[in-house]
Amino acid sequence: MLGHPGRPVAGEPDAEGRQILVLPFDSLDAARRRLLAFGPDAEVLAPASLRHDLLAAPWGVVARYGPPPRGHAGERVRTVVITGGTDGIGRALADTLLRRGDRVVAIARDPRKGRAWLERAAATGAGDRARFVAADLSLVTEANRAGTAVMAEAGAVDALVLCARRYRSARTETAEGVEENFALFYLSRYLLGHGLAPALARAPDPVVVNVAGPGAPLDVVRWRDLELRRDYHGGAALGQGGKLNDLLGVAFAQRYAGIAYVLVHPGVTATGFCGTYDAETLAHVETMRRTAKPAAAAVPPILAAIDAPPAEPLTALVEGRRIAVDGPDFDPGAAARLWALTKDRLGSLAPHEGRPR
Template identity: 55%
Template sequence: MVVSGGTSGIGEALAHTYLKRGDRVAVIGPNPDKGKSFLAAAADLGAEERAFFIRADLSLVSENERVVQEIEERFPVVDALVLCARFFRSYRRVTSEGFEHNFALYYLSRFLLGYGLVGLLEKAPSPVIMNVAGPGVDAGGIHWNDLGFEHGYDGWAAMFQGGKLNDLLGASFAAEHRGYRTRYVLNFPGGTATGFAGEFDPATAARIQEMLRYANPVEVGIAPIVAAIDAPPAEPLSAFFEGRRLSTRLPSFDQQEALRLDALTRELLAR
């Protein structure tokens, strides 16, 4: 199992769950201290030989490409890819490669890791990509002419757009013409008490604290994710929101928009 954002929050909880069950787990994160903590916890479980930490800033295209190469060199197969890395920003930030940070981390990274590791996933008996996002949300929209929010940036709008981009990513990945065996699952388990990573203005910080008051314990939050990893749905694409299954015929998964986004993404990366 490979888990992006696996040193904190839901990703960390999933990583420890599967280590305890005897699986090999590689987590990706930017903080070396959190990586050491993950490996130390694995050692306490007697699982040090099954735990791996890959340090990377996944907001950078080059780092995602390096991670894919490292995983290909170290592991013959990947059974599950879990995509959790996300970081809320109240204030707009651009990466050194020229991409708006939320767009780069929440969407581009998931695009690059999914397609980059699909060769190893296809070798597994029941491969799955678990994209922990926010499928089917009506709020906001896609700013097709300004994906990086150069004009009128808003942290919540950027986050909601990221969720919609991931819906279309799932639809494109699972399209019939690709022919992958790998199942693509979009899953929002609801608010969990693991925190909410980000850099907040005062109003947003207050809103986050209020949300956390009603959040579920992490063991409750990860239960439906674990279930879908262990027994991936038969359909190429499936989506769940707080335990409720969504129709993939919703506008969020429109095939024409998915193809449009896929072409635009590849054009941006080619530049």
């Protein structure tokens, strides 16, 4: 829909899993740029002029709408680090970036999925631009090790995209004694953001894209029980984790001038649904698998942030719509409080594990 101010609309998937998306765009040029990001599995139905343009593109002979390689027409190749890059939104983004010619470092837990992703990249001629780092990011030691590995190889990182998280119906602690949601959904993002800041600072237009759930009220945070030792619920753990990442964004933007920080809520998306579920939650997840929008539909706003980082230090997007980040739910005092608590928690671990900054 050109010139339409509305929000994206997703239809129900058909028997083969295909889904029609109605997407608003300001112009044909904007539509052309963004639709290329969906890759060869997407097909434009209307308007006819745009469909014809994309079908006639030279690279359409190989893949229906795969974007042209970077480096052509003077376009710069970017280096993008993605956590959770072998599943869900992370994988959809990684594949899109490789198709268009960027370099991708995927950090994820399962080496088998990592090898499969590398094999797919090699099969499409992108093997030399794909790198996999195996790490269980729920462990502080592993998050630090992954960050060190990236720093050792990358001269500059254009974008860090944080996607990894996992649902637990029952409260679980890591081998380091940290509640797993707090460790994976929050601490790993804290550690990788700060750990890769020097490499990000070397890029011309660096950005951190934190795929979380911005905009929840501040009162979802249990300040005296951040690891939910009492009255644990998996949904509450993810809700609090999203708010902690809001505050992480506030603190990061204050600390690192010149590195844009973008919080993204993609909406209900059919991701990898990693985790362990009780029967009630599993039934809800199965419904989501059938009705949620595909992971590819969450990619365009992330790509937009990578390609043209906002001028503002901190931005929050909910399904492509900007929300205010200057109100009480993004309180700098609360961000400073969380920063201090985070340093204390990392300091309580073995000295070589925490490395607080």
